[in-house]
Amino acid sequence: MTTAPVAAREQELLDTVPTGLLIGGQWQDGAAGTFPVRDPATGEVLARIADASPEDGIRALDAAVAAQEEWAATPPRRRSDILRRAFDLLQERKEEFALLMTLEMGKPLAEARGEVAYGGEFLRWFSEEAVRISGRYGLTPEGTGRMIVSQRPVGPCYFITPWNFPLAMATRKIAPALAAGCTVVVKPAELTPLTTLLFAQLLIDAGLPAGVVNVVTTTHSGALSEPIIADPRLRKLSFTGSTPVGQKLIAQAAQGVLRVSMELGGNAPFVVFDDADLDKAVDGAMLAKFRNIGQACTAANRFIVHASVAEEFAARLTDRVSAMNVGRGTDDDVQIGPLIDDRAVAKADELVTDAVSRGARVRTGARALDGAGSFYAPTVIDRVAAGSDILREEIFGPVLAIATFDDEDEAVRLANDTEYGLVSYVFTEDLARGHRMIDRLETGMMGLNVGVVSNAAAPFGGVKQSGVGREGGLEGIHEFLETKYTLLPVG
Structure with missing residues (x-):
């Protein structure tokens, strides 16, 4: 750095x-x-x-x-x-x-x-x-x-x-x-x-x-x-x-x-179905999670991935995330800058530590970086268990946490299991399923097969809390x- x-x-x-x-x-x-x-x-x-x-x-x-x-x-x-x-x-x-x-x-x-x-x-x-x-x-x-x-x-x-x-x-x-x-x-x-x-x-x-x-x-x-x-x-x-x-x-x-x-606040679900184009899903995940170093209310907070594709999805993301350059943002090759302060670093680490203590697996990162500034390593963890704090609280940092589901109803239940409802992301090649998700997910905005939704010409806002x-x-x-x-x- x-x-x-x-x-x-x-x-x-x-x-x-x-x-x-x-x-x-x-x-x-x-x-x-x-x-x-x-x-x-x-x-x-x-x-x-x-x-x-x-x-x-x-x-x-x-x-x-x-x-x-x-x-x-x-x-x-x-x-x-x-x-x-x-x-x-x-x-x-x-x-x-x-x-x-x-x-x-x-x-x-x-x-x-x-x-x-x-x-x-x-x-x-x-x-x-x-x-x-x-x-x-x-x-x-x-x-x-x-x-x-x-x-x-x-x-x-x-x-x-x-x-x-x-x-x-x-x-x-x-x-x-x-x-x-x-x-x-x-x-x-x-x-x-x-x-x-x-x-x-x-x-x-x-x-x-x-x-x-x-x-x-x-x-x-x-x-x-x-x-x-x-x-x-x-x-x-x-x-x-x-x-x-x-x-x-x-x-x-x-x-x-x-x-x-x-x-x-937000607690955005990023849902990846078994029929998703994984190239699109991984590209979307990188944008939805690591834009602004993960410090965005629209950042994907919970990656809810079909069990049949979860391992491949996590492996591809780990390759991308582990190669990210961390440093002062003024350097042209830097992709991840510092978090806003030391409290943000401590909070990210606290959420990751809690998830790991409940059985989550660290794929890459999961640590504060030594030296000047408030840096946290870009992180991927998977096998995140139900009840983990990271599934309930907004992360606001470069931490990507993956949990799994088995069918559409379970995916909807997990996605809606929060008091927040700002934005959701859904990746599926099934158009009918995509339309069902528009109706079923309790968020004010949704990205269907895209990882960024913000646009000045579109209404930005959420529901619930x-x-x-x-x-x-x-x-x-x-x-x-x-x-x-x-x-x-x-x-």
Whole structure:
């Protein structure tokens, strides 16, 4: 593994990243001082940034509220043009954003470039949706009046974004809000705030008016968020993160009857039937498991494989996984970077150790790596027994765990045996069976013979304890719109 300190080109980029709070169009100091952002591959401090107090958070909401009326009245074409300029600027600066994400989050540079492309698509998609917000007009069935159904912006929004996709999770929330005519306050994750700060500057460069987007970074997330959520001027809360935190936020939002969007935990099943094309299944498994070093809510968590093909599937995967290069993501040949911190390494190791103690077999990996940074070896374990923690809890690391089944009903039962329901993956060459799985699996999304489902044009979200609401697609902008009905007399 290579864990070289920050190079000159990296420092040059870091020097361009704002380090303050963005409130009302101005970069400002935080009342709580500053805090460090570290490279998880080396432990080195990349930058020190402003630490917001609860009072800073309310000032950011003040700015969003002050800008709301004018932004809502801004013509849709102008909102669209600003989002499109932001998309174009992101394409021009894609290498800067990719490198910055690799530095603060650890993902390999190739994957960071992929996130820039994915995150940018939300800007382009919602720039197009901004001018397509519509309603309807018609006569009542009784003929006694005429109905006008219109859409209007929800109002000021508060966004809490996660550390694992620092650009895409920001654009996926901010772009539809801006397209709909809403102003926002964004609180990026403490571990990876730099990308959001640079993106906020890009929005300013694209011509976004002051106060429409405000960014507050903090080490006191709960203390900062609680008064913002309790403020009666706030009308929308969107959060991506763990289910326990989401449950607390929903409870807080209930006091003000806020609109909420929650993209919470996942425990994705990856089901391989006996008739599956194993070449496709193995390729899909590599994408579904090891994208973003396994640190994705959409990552396959439980590999449920027909007993007749489980050994061949595991052997092929072991060959691929054992050959993966591990190191600092800035190196071109690296496929697996560090986990976000030492706690993530400890959790991955704990889940693997529990599975092995219950009889699972280690095919490769299953250990933390020595040296600087928070690295865990890419791992394959099979023969995972029922009751193992790794089948119940989200792994969030490069660990692929295989259990087996004997028939379709058992596969469905095992796949649905979780309180989560974000995404599932199914590999079968039987079209009828594939359609049955669409109906039977309790998830908001499904990949049929594919290992990646995310697309800006598609609705992203889950069922059960994986959340409420949808981001992306035609559905995404409606999360930020209220429906208003007006009745006019006939004649």
